Amino acid sequence: MLRIPPARWLGLVLWLCAAGALAAQEPAPRVEADTLERLDLPRDVAAALIDFFNRPTTLHFSGATRIPAERTISGDVAVLGGPLVLGGRIDGRLVVINGDVELQPGAQVSGDLTVAGGVLSGVDGARVGGEIKVYTERLRYRRDGGRLAQRPVWEVWRRRGPPPARERAGGRRDFLFATGQSYNRVEGLPITFGPVIETASANPLRVRALGVYRTESGATLDDLGYYLRAEQFFGGTRSVRLGGTLHSLVDPIEDWQLSDLENGLATFLLHRDYRDHYEREGGSAFARLEPRGTPFSLGVEGRWEDHRSVGAGDPWTLFGNRSWRPQPLVAEGRLRSVALQTGLDTRNDRDQPSFGWYVQGRVERAYDTELRLPQRYANGGSLVDPPIGGFPPLPTERFGNFTTGLLDVRRYNRVGPDARLNFRVLAAGSLDGTALPPQRQHALGGEGSLPGYALFSRDCGARRSRVYRETGIDQGAEDPRTPYFPSYGCDAVALFQAEYRGDLDFRFHWSGRPWDDEDDADAEDYSASDLGWSASPDWAVFLDAGRGWAFERDRLLGRRNEDFVLDLGVGLVLDGIGIYAAVPLRGEGGVNFFVRLGARF
Numbered sequence: 060m061l062r063i064p065p066a067r068w069l070g071l072v073l074w075l076c077a078a079g080a081l082a083a084q085e086p087a088p089r090v091e092a093d094t095l096e097r098l099d100l101p102r103d104v105a106a107a108l109i110d111f112f113n114r115p116t117t118l119h120f121s122g123a124t125r126i127p128a129e130r131t132i133s134g135d136v137a138v139l140g141g142p143l144v145l146g147g148r149i150d151g152r153l154v155v156i157n158g159d160v161e162l163q164p165g166a167q168v169s170g171d172l173t174v175a176g177g178v179l180s181g182v183d184g185a186r187v188g189g190e191i192k193v194y195t196e197r198l199r200y201r202r203d204g205g206r207l208a209q210r211p212v213w214e215v216w217r218r219r220g221p222p223p224a225r226e227r228a229g230g231r232r233d234f235l236f237a238t239g240q241s242y243n244r245v246e247g248l249p250i251t252f253g254p255v256i257e258t259a260s261a262n263p264l265r266v267r268a269l270g271v272y273r274t275e276s277g278a279t280l281d282d283l284g285y286y287l288r289a290e291q292f293f294g295g296t297r298s299v300r301l302g303g304t305l306h307s308l309v310d311p312i313e314d315w316q317l318s319d320l321e322n323g324l325a326t327f328l329l330h331r332d333y334r335d336h337y338e339r340e341g342g343s344a345f346a347r348l349e350p351r352g353t354p355f356s357l358g359v360e361g362r363w364e365d366h367r368s369v370g371a372g373d374p375w376t377l378f379g380n381r382s383w384r385p386q387p388l389v390a391e392g393r394l395r396s397v398a399l400q401t402g403l404d405t406r407n408d409r410d411q412p413s414f415g416w417y418v419q420g421r422v423e424r425a426y427d428t429e430l431r432l433p434q435r436y437a438n439g440g441s442l443v444d445p446p447i448g449g450f451p452p453l454p455t456e457r458f459g460n461f462t463t464g465l466l467d468v469r470r471y472n473r474v475g476p477d478a479r480l481n482f483r484v485l486a487a488g489s490l491d492g493t494a495l496p497p498q499r500q501h502a503l504g505g506e507g508s509l510p511g512y513a514l515f516s517r518d519c520g521a522r523r524s525r526v527y528r529e530t531g532i533d534q535g536a537e538d539p540r541t542p543y544f545p546s547y548g549c550d551a552v553a554l555f556q557a558e559y560r561g562d563l564d565f566r567f568h569w570s571g572r573p574w575d576d577e578d579d580a581d582a583e584d585y586s587a588s589d590l591g592w593s594a595s596p597d598w599a600v601f602l603d604a605g606r607g608w609a610f611e612r613d614r615l616l617g618r619r620n621e622d623f624v625l626d627l628g629v630g631l632v633l634d635g636i637g638i639y640a641a642v643p644l645r646g647e648g649g650v651n652f653f654v655r656l657g658a659r660f
Contacts, residue, residue, distance in 0.1 A: 100175055100196040101407030103414035103473050106209055108175055108198060111154050112137045113206045128165060135170070139207075141177055145185075152189065157197050162187075231257035239271060242323035244332040244383045246309050247275035247374035251286070261295045271308065275372040284308050296351045307340040309369060312387075312498050312547055315467065315485075316507025321656050330379030333505060333514060335547060337389040337498045339364045354416075356402040366498060367391045368433065368528075370541055385525060387544040390430035390458050390496035398423040406471060411635060411658055413479050417469040422490070423499075424462045430496050431457040435526040435545070453526065462490040463499050469660060477562030483660045488551025494611040495550050497521075502548030503605045503621075506653045509554075510603065510641040511626025513648065519549035519609035520617040549607030549621060556660055558601040560632070596633040601659065602626070603641075622646070 111117060120138045128146035135151040141158015145166045152170035160174050162181035171189035172179075176197030200207045232254070239249030253269035271284030290302025311334040317325075326332045341364030348357045368391060371383040399422050406415035435453050465487040472480045487501050502521065505514035515522060525542040607621035628641030637655040642648070 099407070100194040100198060101414055102209070102405070103407065104194065105175070105198055105200075108154055108156060108173065109200060109207045109209050111135070111152070112139070112156065128163065156200075231255065235267070235269065240311070240314075241319040241334075242327045242374070243309075243311075243334060243336060244326060244371045244374060245275065245336045245369050245386070246273035247372065249273050249284070249309070262292045262297075264289070264291050273309070275374050290345075298348065298350050300347050301345070302347075303342065303344040305342045307338070309336050309338050311336055312389075313501060315465075316505070318657060324656070326374075326376065328377050330376040330381065330383075332384065333507065335387050336369055338367050338369050340367075341365055354403050354405045356400075356404075358400045360398045360400070362394070362396050362398065364394050365392065366394055366430065366496075368543065370543070385542040385544055387497050387521065387547040388432060388435060388526065388528075389498040389547070390432055390456075392431055393427070393429040394425060395427035396423050396425040412471045412481075413473050415471050417467075417471075419467045420465065422462065422464040425460045428458060428460050431455050432497075432545075433528060435528060435543070437524065437526055458494070458496045461493050461495055461499070463488060463495055464490050479558075479560045481558045481560070481660070483554070483556040485554040485556075486552070488549065488608070489610060492610055493550075494609075497547040500546060500548040500550060501552040501607070503552055503554060503607060506651075506655065508603070509605055509624060509626055510628060510639065510651055510653060511643040511648060512624060512646070515548070517549070517552075517605065517607050517621045517624065518547070519607050519621055520619045521546040521548050523617045545617070550610040552605060552607040554603070554605040556601065556603045558599055558659060560597045560599045563596050563598055563631075596631055599630040599632060599637070599639070599659075601628050601630070601639075601641075603628075 112119070114135070117135045117137050118132065120136065120143070122140045123142055124138050125144045126132065126147045126149070130147040131150065132147070133150045136149050136153050138153075138155045138158060141155055142161065143155050143158060144161045144163065145153075145168070146163040148167040148169075150169045152172075153168045154173045155175070155177055157176035158174075159177040160172075160179045162179070162185035164181075164184035166181070166185040167187075168185075169188045172187050172191045174193045176195070177193075178195070179191070179193050182191065200209060202208070233256075234253070235255050236250070236252045239246070239251050242248050250272045251269045252272070253267065255265075255267050257263050257265045265288075267286065267288045269286045271286060272280075273282055273284065276282035284307045285305070286308060287305040288302065289304075290300045293299040293301070314322075314334065317333050322333050341362065343360050343362045343364075345358060345360040349355075366389055368388045369386060371386050373383065401420050403416055403418040406412035406417055432455055434455055437453050465485070467483070467485045469483045470481065472482075474480050489495050500519075500521070502515045502518040503509050504512040504516035504518070509517065522544045524545060526545045527542060602625070604623065604625045606623040609618040609620055622645075624646050625644040626641050627644055628639055630637050630639035632638075635657055637657075637659070639653055639655065639659075641651050641653070
């Protein structure tokens with residue numbers, strides 16, 4: 060996400076230290092060492108627990124179980140139902156399914172300890188040699204003879220049913236004051252403010268009336284945006300909603316490659332905005348279905364909007380005072396369209412998934428379009444500003460009705476206790492073979508898609524030249540030569556990503572004790588003078604491949620198809636922060652070092 064020159068590492072380190080200091084001002088709740096407590100039980104973990112229980116070498120207990128202090132059990136143990144009171148020693152792994160666990164002083168488990176559907180207590184006075192994991196969600200299983208079997212996902216949904224709707228006694232009446240999407244080179248920091256109201260009902264009405272102040276506009280209020288949204292829920296479970304919006308917003312042309320946080324930090328810290336933007340003003344009406352207890356979602360939206368280009372501003376950044384990258388010109392005018400969106404999300408964790416599917420698809424059909432590129436002037440393909448008065452005009456281009464879509468399919472696989480193999484396939488672009496307006500085009504290259512290649516380097520020639528708006532000359536500005544790129548990217552792109560992640564385990568311990576065997580019966584707890592450090596970062600190796608296509612290439616300035624490209628990279632990930640290096644395997648380029656705050660995809 061962040062391509063960081065060596066001179067700017069200091070600023071990033073200072074920012075991370077400041078963030079850590081702010082987080083440290085409020086003490087975090089105490090969590091027992093090496094314990095992972097989670098509310099949800101991922102399906103791959105549930106399958107692993109059932110497999111552990113069904114192994115012929117596993118010793119089974121059912122119901123309330125007590126293992127006294129004088130007893131030692133050799134081998135793996137599974138307890139079904141619980142509760143378990145452990146005072147003795149288990150030389151192996153311990154799994155407790157749908158029951159609480161109490162570890163008495165002196166209790167020992169030489170391997171891993173996993174609790175599903177229960178509460179663990181007494182860890183401080185016991186010794187566990189392996190990893191401790193606690194999942195408070197119960198394991199849903201069925202018996203198959205003397206074995207356990209995992210319920211099919213549709214059976215779990217049917218048995219659970221939709222959760223009862225919670226009626227708020229007084230509804231909700233708040234005044235929101237928050238930052239908008241992301242710090243960017245057009246708006247600076249967008250700040251949203253206004254009332255948020257929700258009625259007290261099992262089917263509430265929710266209303267937001269927000270203004271958008273763009274810090275780049277300074278003290279003037281002439282450039283305020285707005286976002287009005289009203290939605291009514293139906294069915295008593297908040298699974299169905301109907302609503303509409305009125306809005307005037309500056310939005311990114313594409314936002315799937317990086318998160319808002321990543322892009323905002325890159326812009327603010329490093330003077331590097333990874334997105335291009337345009338302004339849309341108008342309204343929409345929508346319906347959305349999200350059945351409770353299922354991973355499915357479906358939505359349809361009708362839009363009536365006017366679009367226009369916006370130029371880059373000059374927001375303040377921590378490092379760098381050079382000029383910002385130009386914005387692309389978008390097709391301006393009226394757009395009426397209908398969009399359909401559907402999704403499937405079975406991931407066990409949204410931030411760092413290790414198992415499941417994530418599928419997002421959307422199709423947009425423009426049915427009443429009056430979009431055309433504004434009058435612009437070329438500079439002969441040169442990146443040097445031409446003299447005033449030397450602007451040859453370019454013909455305007457009009458875009459008719461079009462159909463565009465995007466399909467993003469991701470599969471996360473756990474291939475071992477500490478290893479994952481993940482895949483992503485993304486295809487986006489025109490579905491009817493016609494050229495798209497720039498605000499619906501796509502570009503590859505950069506840390507969010509093909510990190511071995513420069514940002515937007517696979518854009519079908521959109522950034523090979525610059526153009527200048529007619530308005531600058533008409534207004535008689537002192538320097539009317541504000542540059543733009545003639546378009547954004549390709550009419551269609553395809554991207555494939557694969558990533559393998561493993562686990563590294565670093566442990567360091569220094570003690571002045573006279574014994575070496577930690578299991579010595581006379582050994583006391585570690586003294587205050589003992590020093591220890593451990594970390595379990597992930598290592599990653601990844602491969603990315605992609606290409607782009609430009610339809611009706613002769614219509615727009617410098618458009619062309621992009622060749623197939625491929626890159627390879629490695630990385631180290633600790634607590635969600637990844638440091639990576641990538642190199643291109645086809646075409647030109649060097650090693651790119653970058654940082655991501657979260658999973659690559």
